[in-house]
Amino acid sequence: MGSGEAWVVMRTGRAPSNIAVIKYWGKRDEKLILPVNSSISVTLNPDDLSATTTIAASPAFVADRLWLNGKEVSMESQRYKNCLREIRERANDVVDEQTGVHIKREDWLKLKLHIVSENNFPTAAGLASSAAGFACLVYTLAQLMGVNERYQGELSAIARLGSGSACRSLDGGFVKWDMGQKEDGADSIAVQIANETHWKDLVIFIAVVSSRQKEVSSTSGMQETVQTSPFLHFRAKDVVPKRIKEMEDAVARHDFSSFARITCADSNQFHATCLDTSPPIFYLNDTSKRLIGLVERWNTQEGSPQAAYTFDAGPNAVLFTTESNSSLLLQRLLFQFPPAPGVVLSSYVVGDLKTLELAGIKSLKDLASLEPPKELAEPKIPLRTPGELAYIICTRPGRGAFLLKDLGSSLIDSTSGLPFSK
Amino acid sequence: MGSGEAWVVMRTGRAPSNIAVIKYWGKRDEKLILPVNSSISVTLNPDDLSATTTIAASPAFVADRLWLNGKEVSMESQRYKNCLREIRERANDVVDEQTGVHIKREDWLKLKLHIVSENNFPTAAGLASSAAGFACLVYTLAQLMGVNERYQGELSAIARLGSGSACRSLDGGFVKWDMGQKEDGADSIAVQIANETHWKDLVIFIAVVSSRQKEVSSTSGMQETVQTSPFLHFRAKDVVPKRIKEMEDAVARHDFSSFARITCADSNQFHATCLDTSPPIFYLNDTSKRLIGLVERWNTQEGSPQAAYTFDAGPNAVLFTTESNSSLLLQRLLFQFPPAPGVVLSSYVVGDLKTLELAGIKSLKDLASLEPPKELAEPKIPLRTPGELAYIICTRPGRGAFLLKDLGSSLIDSTSGLPFSK
Known part of the structure; x- marks a missing residue:
């Protein structure tokens, strides 16, 4: 990657909302977002309730920037920083099929990101948009940066740093967030207990x-x-x-x-x-x-x-x-x-x-x-x-996070690197 | 006492409502009304929230009868029967000052009662009228039948059989209902922890x-x-x-x-x-x-x-x-x-x-x-x-149950033995 080049590499992902049926309420560690008890949720069909997020990387970007539902918001919150840091640390060499651009793992540490995210349901409705949002951020970021889980649930532990319940939105069907025992939270992860086809009724x-x-x-x-x-x-x-x-x-x-x-x-x-x-x-x-x-x-x-x-x-x-x-x-x-x-x-x-x-x-x-x-x-x-x-x-119960391959789904204009204006 | 004599002996008492500040909720014994925990209440000033009850006894009465807030109601409930039985069992010889009638302890077992009770606040307001009502019934009955407590709180244990929280309405000020330990409920009694003059503020x-x-x-x-x-x-x-x-x-x-x-x-x-x-x-x-x-x-x-x-x-x-x-x-x-x-x-x-x-x-x-x-x-x-x-x-906090000596307070017409019509 040469500096000054005008390329933009991006991915668009979608992650569902989830609704807890055994509730998460209370943290034993505020920083690591470790809960006082395990919880279980049902993943909601992303066709009906989900966040869609496009993340673009370009040497032309000068700062990480975030637009939520059409408005630019600050990324100063530690919750965003933690998620970005953890994914960047796990980045791999990526060759982008679309542009042919080759990005090395160490490049990801310097490349700035533009992130655009939208819910397909009104935020004002109070339907826990942060779970879908952080799951989508972490999932799409991991896809963009070629991150592979070293152990099952590793990504869910990162989504957890954004918003506790977000860890339950990566998988479909029925998901358990195991509270874990470790002090560093590595075992406080989400595991699918049944997928979305298990209970069609x-x-x-x-x-x-x-x-x-x-x-x-x-x-x-x-x-x-x-x-x-x-x-x-x-x-x-x-x-x-x-x-x-x-x-x-x-x-x-x-x-x-x-x-x-x-x-x-x-x-x-x-x-x-x-x-x-x-x-x-x-x-x-x-x-x-x-x-x-x-x-x-x-x-x-x-x-x-x-x-x-x-x-x-x-x-x-x-x-x-x-x-x-x-x-x-x-x-x-x-x-x-x-x-x-x-x-x-x-x-x-x-x-x-x-x-x-x-x-x-x-x-x-x-x-x-x-x-x-x-x-x-x-x-x-x-x-x-x-x-x-x-x-x-x-x-109904639905699937977990996935990539949208159709370029028409992108929320970022690849020429400007900015959100499409509505 | 000769049968056929037309005398009516009566007493009028007043008992306050109380409001729990440590709540009573849950019985360990449904029949004896024994609670799962102790509770504490503040007695409310009877001038503002109380029941007033007149109880009359006469050889002319053929059945125990009860009028609540102007309406005759059934006394079939075990709660009434238990309170009446316990007080009758403890009755003493009484010489009525008013009428000069002499009633022996064994007479009380046969004498039928007319009971008329009224609240000075709307029942529909949901202000726990049963506590004041049963406290007033038990207190006035005990006064009428010359009952002396053999141990402190004995009357409160009887009021408890009518309605749990009624036991806390006999005393003024601040009252604790000790849950007790005994199976027969004899130690599940109310004790005054401070009287109504203790905390005037x-x-x-x-x-x-x-x-x-x-x-x-x-x-x-x-x-x-x-x-x-x-x-x-x-x-x-x-x-x-x-x-x-x-x-x-x-x-x-x-x-x-x-x-x-x-x-x-x-x-x-x-x-x-x-x-x-x-x-x-x-x-x-x-x-x-x-x-x-x-x-x-x-x-x-x-x-x-x-x-x-x-x-x-x-x-x-x-x-x-x-x-x-x-x-x-x-x-x-x-x-x-x-x-x-x-x-x-x-x-x-x-x-x-x-x-x-x-x-x-x-x-x-x-x-x-x-x-x-x-x-x-x-x-x-x-x-x-x-x-x-x-x-x-x-x-404000107020006094406990007391007798109304003024004959004008009576709710029963001494000639008919029935409630005054309004």
């Missing part, structure tokens, strides 16, 4: 809540919990290890009843731990509680779990059900939470629309004629509160 | 929340928690015993900072335990959370506790502060929670109105000109939501 809805108060960030929230909650340590030590095993079993056996029971219990215990913090942290609001009520009433009526809910550090619900129950759950959601007046169906139910078709709902008129679900006959509960949800995303 | 506001969803009864709620919450046993065994000691210390030393810190932490932990129940139990709603936010922001702004909150099995807040801060707290409450349009001040702020005068608030106009408290300058929070509270009760 699982359907996921995300109910995005409209009115959102200012929320406590998960980083500072978990710090406060570690410092003040008497429950956290007990949960990490005495409750979670058993649940991790039970959840691995439930996934292996496609046992929806156990999966649902543990998922709901662990979401509730996570929020209980937040409430046990001083001052207390509230992520669930009255709409979240009505979503929980919808699922619990249905499950009670049927005498066994038909659906499960889980909530991260915000009021949005992630709901699980099985294929055969999916239209029943969507009908219940749409019955109790119709869209605000003026909102069209196509912007209210988004993502994988197969379930909407299965439910026989083609228009807002079909919504108006929905029958109340049987568990609502008695007792009478105030219902049908239009506009409480902003929209509903229909999705 | 303490001021109490009760913020009664307007919109109330149907709530899980505390009896069934605590059963479900005992059966399903991993946190409950840990709380009872590892958290509460330490807090009981710290709270006793704080009360002894008039240490408001510690009192406030423990009170808030224990309220939050009780609700966290409810949330850790399957299905989860929610007693706090979005208004409750805004009340917590009001107190927490003020405390954070000042760098030390200025006020404390605690919530029982419902969304109403009981707020504590000191005399010198009382008008500041009331102003904050009235700033953030103005009454609904059309509600007059005199029905919005009730009880002990000294603080309202101290705060210089004489009319709704004075409310409109309240300055925002300094902690609200930044960040901007949606505020001033009229009508979220139904009303605010101003009160």
Whole structure:
């Protein structure tokens, strides 16, 4: 590589969001982002919820720069620096097929990067965009720099330095983040426990809540919990290890009843731990509680779990059900939470629309004629509160991070080395 | 006593409500109402929150009968039967001063009772009327039948059989319910840790929340928690015993900072335990959370506790502060929670109105000109939501159960033996 040459080498990757069903809350090491307990997540279909990131390297670049969802942001955060440093240290000689440029491993230490990243879902929706974002950054960077894992999970340990839950977004399907024991965090890695084809029967809805108060960030929230909650340590030590095993079993056996029971219990215990913090942290609001009520009433009526809910550090619900129950759950959601007046169906139910078709709902008129679900006959509960949800995303478990080979997917203009202007 | 004689002998007693600052949640024995942990409460001034009960005995009565807040209700519940049986067994010979009637101890076993009880606050407000009610029943019954305690706390153990928290409403000031160890519950009694004159500086506001969803009864709620919450046993065994000691210390030393810190932490932990129940139990709603936010922001702004909150099995807040801060707290409450349009001040702020005068608030106009408290300058929070509270009760720690000697206080017509018609 000669200096002054005008080449730009780049890669575009995509990484999914994930939703924890055994929750991560609390770090035992703030710097290395080592958790107080292991966690398990379901990877969400990247078609519906993912980050896409283009990373370009060029001798013409004078600094590492980052654009997130159309806005340039600072890379001063230690989280970015740690991820970049760890990948650069592991870089290899690369010959770029596209340009024929040859980059030596030592060159990567000097080459500056332009990074452009976008989510395919609104950041404001509070759908944990940092997990997909950091997973995508680390994955795409590793691809660009020819990094090979020296041990399984090495990349996940680097993504973990960006955002703890990001380590669970490299793989598809069902992923366990093992808390590990080592002081340097080398064994605090994510491992796939089943891939995305293992449990095809699982359907996921995300109910995005409209009115959102200012929320406590998960980083500072978990710090406060570690410092003040008497429950956290007990949960990490005495409750979670058993649940991790039970959840691995439930996934292996496609046992929806156990999966649902543990998922709901662990979401509730996570929020209980937040409430046990001083001052207390509230992520669930009255709409979240009505979503929980919808699922619990249905499950009670049927005498066994038909659906499960889980909530991260915000009021949005992630709901699980099985294929055969999916239209029943969507009908219940749409019955109790119709869209605000003026909102069209196509912007209210988004993502994988197969379930909407299965439910026989083609228009807002079909919504108006929905029958109340049987568990609502008695007792009478105030219902049908239009506009409480902003929209509903229909999705499924999905694949892990991957490269987009199509040049049209690139977010960086190869001639300018800058983001395409929109 | 000759049969057919038309005499009626009666007593009228009054017993206060109490609010737990270390919470009682979970029974180790459902029948004897023995708790999984000890608890501590503050007795509320009976002038503001109490039950008043008249109990009459007459050879003309053919059955035990009970009228609660103007309506006759069944006495079939084991809770009533247990209280009546225990007191009747301890009855003594009584010569009634009023009528000159002489009743022998064995007569009490046959004499039927008419019991009329009323609260001086709306039952619908969800202000744990059962504690005051059962304490008043047991206390007044014991007075009527000449019962003397054979050991301290014997009456509280009987009130406990009616409603666990009722045992804490016989004494004034600060009361500990010792969980006890015995299988028969004889040592699960309430003891006064300081009387109502001990900490004159303490001021109490009760913020009664307007919109109330149907709530899980505390009896069934605590059963479900005992059966399903991993946190409950840990709380009872590892958290509460330490807090009981710290709270006793704080009360002894008039240490408001510690009192406030423990009170808030224990309220939050009780609700966290409810949330850790399957299905989860929610007693706090979005208004409750805004009340917590009001107190927490003020405390954070000042760098030390200025006020404390605690919530029982419902969304109403009981707020504590000191005399010198009382008008500041009331102003904050009235700033953030103005009454609904059309509600007059005199029905919005009730009880002990000294603080309202101290705060210089004489009319709704004075409310409109309240300055925002300094902690609200930044960040901007949606505020001033009229009508979220139904009303605010101003009160203080108060005395325990007592007899009303004035015949005009009686709720039973001595000629008919029935409740006065209203």
